[in-house]
Amino acid sequence: MHTEHTIETPHQRQNRHKAMEAISVINALKEDFKFPIQSMGYFYDLFETVYCRHEPLHEGKVKIGTMCIQIPSEIIYALDGVPIRLCNGFYTDDEIGSDLLPQKSCPLVKATVGWFASDNFSDKPDITFSPTTCDQKTKAGAIIESFGHTVIDVGFPRTKESEESHHYWRESVKSFAVKLSKFQGKKLTRSNLESAIKKIGYAQSLYHKLTEFRKNKAVPILGVDMFLVTNAFFFDKIDEWIGAVEKLVAELEQRASAGVNVAGKASPRIVYTGSPPIFPNYKIPLIIEQSDAVIVADETCSSNRMFNDMVAVDEWNLYDMIDSVSDKYLKACTCPIFTQNDDRIRRIIQLVRSYSGDGVIYQAFAGCQVYEMEQRSVLAAMEREGIPILYIESDYSPSQHGQLTTRVEAFVESLKNRKRMKK
Amino acid sequence: MRYFVGIDIGSTAIKISVADENKNLVGHKISASGSMFYKYAQEALGELLRELGIEEKEVVYTVATGYGRKLFKEADENVSEITANAIGAQQAAKSYGEIKTIINIGGQDSKAISLDAEGNVVNFAMNDRCAAGTGKFLDVVAMNLEIGVDELSDYHFKSVGTPLSISSTCAVFAESEIIGLLGNNHSVEDIVSGVHYSIAKRIVKLVKRIGVKENVYFDGGPALNDGLVSAIENELGHKIFVPEYPQITTSYGAAVLACDAFMCE
């Protein structure tokens, strides 16, 4: 009666686990909401290809792993590399990483470490650059290195107000560029950096076009879909990403003129902030949007913070372009690792105003200390401004789903009531 | 001849095994459990003995186990199903070799038992949530998919896509989830394999709680489902041993215990 089965290798098992995680999120995005967007199909397929079928995207290319948004992808593209952002949202990898890191670590870092520990990549980075942003990422770099990967630290300052930190970061970026160009055996030139800057600038301008639609009264695109689009930028071929987003913009333009609204009439508009939702950890965004609210804007490093600020060059020469690129990643950053971070609070308030948000949902990963610590000041500021805010702590495990849903739903309903009272 | 009877009164079925003096399995019977399980148990025992041509007085020692063991007054002794399962598994797997870990999926619970070198129970864990990851759950799934429980295995191996996991741990919620998936035209095969993997993951988590050791023995009704076996093997990462009659391991263990008890006297 019993047949002999071939048993999966650990990598196959890991892949299957990740595929199962991925597919359920993709399916939820595809199926749980009204008025699906046709051109989102590209992104669903992309994520299925990469995370369910594990097919490599960049065969034959040199892949440059980045641990945070602070590693300038402009320079990587200019030097013919493909940046792969290694922030990971898989519970599967989080579990692997849990064995290697303290219990109370950030799940994102655990997942990234777990990913490297298992050494199971469809597009394995040939070299990884790790900016010294938060403590956990910084230390994670060293742990990853111990697995036999090449990890190079790129010094990142913890303040952005002082001249010293500007200077330090500019020098860091320069030495990063030198190291990468040695690694690639290619010179960084005016023309290749300029075209890389413009290409990424164009990609960012497309993102801005997308977000513009979300200011409309009838929101034509869901927040989770936006997260997926921006998430794809972590690893996708940039030209294809641009092509797909161009189509998406065109479709949204139609939808906007037709007044298509993916949310309900009374759905509260949410501004999402906090630890980055990285595919497939769309737990909270999905709960929010499944609870009849709609995310109209976000302040996270997987989406808005990554795209919002564009490189501004004054003199299109190499010396100024490199400095402009470095400044983009330091000055505008609202990461909570900075000692003083009023900018983030102001940004959230501004997002609430310009996207006419009804409330803010602040999600922090359990173990993501800086977000957890900044929570108080943000909550206090929102209270001063009269903006309702919900603070949620969560991790990658699927277990808290019910409890989280209840909390979010209660918040959403209170927002609805507020809206009605105002009327 | 003296015979020993082990009787396992579970939530979904009553399993009876008869062993001889050499602890070999002479015969077994499975009959549905139910509200009148005491009566059913007596009837089933009578029927089995009749089939085997064994007279009642030849049965010298009876051991009851399972949820309903205390209610079976005729038994000479009661043992917990953990002990019975451990002994039965070791007896049944003699040809296979040493057993270190036992996975048991019953109708309404699932267990993992770890044994030491002498075959004593060192540790065990049971699922802490309702019917999730049990035989009952599989029944519900099969019913919703409108296929037979015995067909699940075939569907599992036919699956080509990514298994669609069921996130709800509760059988009742899972039901609606499955209906949703069907509504979105996902293939039954992927759903089935997804269900299997969801159960398998949960089981493996249970096993990991007590510390996985090699030589895993898998019994209980769902062990008949080859798809689930494969899923658990994949999750565990190594082969597991499934006995010929996975459902009766516990009752067989009880019969072996009865033999031992009688011999000691």
Next chain:
Amino acid sequence: MRIFTFKMQTAMILVLMSISLFADNLLWLDEIKKKSCCKGADQESGIKEFVIKKGTLQENKKEHDCKNAVIYIRDMDRVVTEHNVSGGKISFTPEYKGGYRLYFEQKSVHEGVLYVNLSSLRVYNKEGNISQSLLKEIRGKTNDSHYDHEPLSQLSFELVMEKPIKKHHINCCLYSGDIAPFRVYYKGDIQKEIPLRVSMESGWSNVVQPDQEGLVSFEIPRNSYAETEKDKKHSEKMIVEASYDVNESGVYDGGQYRSVHYVMTLPLSFAPSPLEYESRTLGFATAIGVMLVFSLGLYYNRRRKRKTPKEIYFDEE
């Protein structure tokens, strides 16, 4: 561009020939300079005073006989006012801040000849009347040229100085080495054949002949007298003079005349060329030297900061 040629030889001959043509008793206008800085506030601060002087610059005699003399004053808006002269002193109160031109005319009949003595002088007024000059102050007119003015219609004969060709940077004054061009007008027409006599405080004197267009121009000679030893910027006076005879008969002031003799003087002052105490070569050298030192300093400073890998792995192309 007009090319000025200074024909030395012809000039020398002409000096000898025509020296008799010019009258010795020249009349010219002179401003009485007040010691303005030291005097402090006085009630007369707005008043400008002039005297008529007679004879050569060296003589510097005051002429008190100002019979039949008229003063025309033309302001920067070309408005002409007429004043009579009484006594040897001429005074007027300019209303506005800016440049004025004074014209002096005196006619007399002597032995059947009508002598017309003319002189013109530029005056700069530093201060004006508060209530009168509001608009002009706001306007802040800057281009009231000292030279290049059209002849005054009230005068039949006039010597006009045109814009000089300057060899130096300061716009306001004449310097030795500048080329000063003059024209002579008679009843609005340019007279092309009238030579000019130039005489200076230092005693230097010359007669200059006009070119074909009637432009009389000469280079103001470098002067080298003792005063410049003490004050390098000491200025010197000179008088440019033209005379013209017309056969015209008439009666003036009871006297019959058969011909008219016009004499016009233009008192000017000039300073020694700044080139005598300035060095452009050194100026340029200093500027270029500073540039070299500064840029070399910057270059080495940058080179010191630059790290070697930069040169290998960055490429501005």
Next chain:
Amino acid sequence: MTKNKFSLRRSVNNMNLVRFRFWFQIVAFVLIVYGGYIGLDLGNKLPTFACVFNGEGTGGKCYVGELQHDLKHPLEGFVGFAGYAFLISLGMFMVWFWALNKGWCGFVCPLGTMQDWLTMVREKSKIRYSEYSWANRGKIKSIKYILLILLLLLPVMIANSVFGLPKLPNGLSMPFCDICPGRMMIPAFTGHFNQFYIDFSSKTDLVMTTLGMIIVGLFLVGSFVKKRFFCYFCPMAALQYVFSKPALLKLYKDGAKCTRCGDCYRACDMDILEIADDVTSKNLVTEDCTLCLKCVAACPEEGCLEANFMGATIFESTKEGFILRMAMDQRGEKHAH
């Protein structure tokens, strides 16, 4: 995106400021430096370096020169006409200045334009620019006030004995003009290089003209490597800043919209940190600001920075404009400069 696709406002906001400013500066330069040849005379109270020494070419004259001239009077004189003329001049200067505010520096000043041209040459020759460190910049800021005080005080001290000190020599009558590089550079554009000299007639003249030559040398190299090198020291800027508050043209910032990304600071020739970091003030015309509006052009936030004339927005930052100016509106490498 905006509904009215072809509105004037939108095209103004999308304009290429660098090109606009380049041509505007050329026109202004021609008018100021050569305007006199076509009879232009804007008076002698211009709040910009229209150099007196440029002779008949100049289309107007610099007020700093006039100011020094006006102040060389006995103090008693200020009760009468001199004081009156001084006030009128100052008033007229303010009227001129209020029209454009510091825009005179960024758009009109011929000396500023010259520095911008030198910057362009440097940019084309791919030489890196220099920057002052933040600490040095703070110190440098005060120099222009010192110069302003000196140029106000020295002429007065020539005509008067202040605090019983002996009167200064007449060679200091135009102390700032002596050292102003505009005196040498602006006439050079009408073919007059005669301002490059060292005057040996007196000690004062010798010192002042030598200083002038040194400064013009520093100016030429300095403004080649540092954007708007001289403007940090310009006493005109200091004088202007005193009257800057009621000016009509303003640079406004909406701090709430600011992300402090620093793009404006990067673009700023004068390295004004406040433009990026100050999120509370509305009026961002600081002492060093030349109102060149490069910051507005470099700001990617919708309506965060704006040039405002008497309450009416004339040019404001937009995302679209930013993207166009950075040539990020199209994919591909078509834009390589």
